[in-house]
Amino acid sequence: MSSLRSSEFGVGVVGLCFSVALGFFHAATQPAGETLPLWQRSLQGLSLSTALGYPAWLHLRCRVVLGKDGLLMHNRLTDIWVSYGLIQRILTTDGLGVELKDGRVLKSPAVAPSLSGRLGGYQSAKKFRRAVQPRLTPADPAPEGLDIGRRLQLSWAFFPAMTAVHGLWYLLLLAGGS
Numbered sequence: 001m002s003s004l005r006s007s008e009f010g011v012g013v014v015g016l017c018f019s020v021a022l023g024f025f026h027a028a029t030q031p032a033g034e035t036l037p038l039w040q041r042s043l044q045g046l047s048l049s050t051a052l053g054y055p056a057w058l059h060l061r062c063r064v065v066l067g068k069d070g071l072l073m074h075n076r077l078t079d080i081w082v083s084y085g086l087i088q089r090i091l092t093t094d095g096l097g098v099e100l101k102d103g104r105v106l107k108s109p110a111v112a113p114s115l116s117g118r119l120g121g122y123q124s125a126k127k128f129r130r131a132v133q134p135r136l137t138p139a140d141p142a143p144e145g146l147d148i149g150r151r152l153q154l155s156w157a158f159f160p161a162m163t164a165v166h167g168l169w170y171l172l173l174l175a176g177g178s
Contacts, residue, residue: 006062015056023049046166057158062109081149092125101142
């Protein structure tokens with residue numbers, strides 16, 4: 001296992017598809033008594049899809065990747081890099097957590113706390129722990145001067161992709177109306 005995808009991945013896919021469909025529907029239909037031009041309805045549909053779709057898009061990016069020297073945790077808005085030398089253990093009792101040797105606990109939405117997870121025993125988190133365990137050295141002290149790397153990582157690819165999808169929809173509607 002080199003990567004653990006979010007347990008909410010399906011929720012993100014459904015949310016993203018719903019937001020796009022809602023924007024498409026808004027652009028394709030004309031409310032009774034209104035005479036908005038197609039380009040204006042298309043811009044409103046794009047705005048609607050973007051506002052509803054971006055939170056779903058953020059769910060799609062949640063994952064944890066095993067690297068050669070550490071873990072890369074892609075959370076909704078941040079990327080956190082943790083060296084294996086800093087990790088005490090992987091926690092799987094309430095979602096996925098990484099306990100550091102200094103006592104800090106980093107939670108990852110890749111396996112979020114949930115009722116179904118509690119009932120099922122967080123099997124994906126346990127599988128991930130088994131993959132990481134051989135790389136850990138809990139008895140050794142943390143390397144001197146090494147800390148986690150954290151950076152804000154906004155996913156900007158969403159906006160041009162959504163604009164392109166809605167632009168194509170606009171052209172299809174324009175061609176169908178002629």
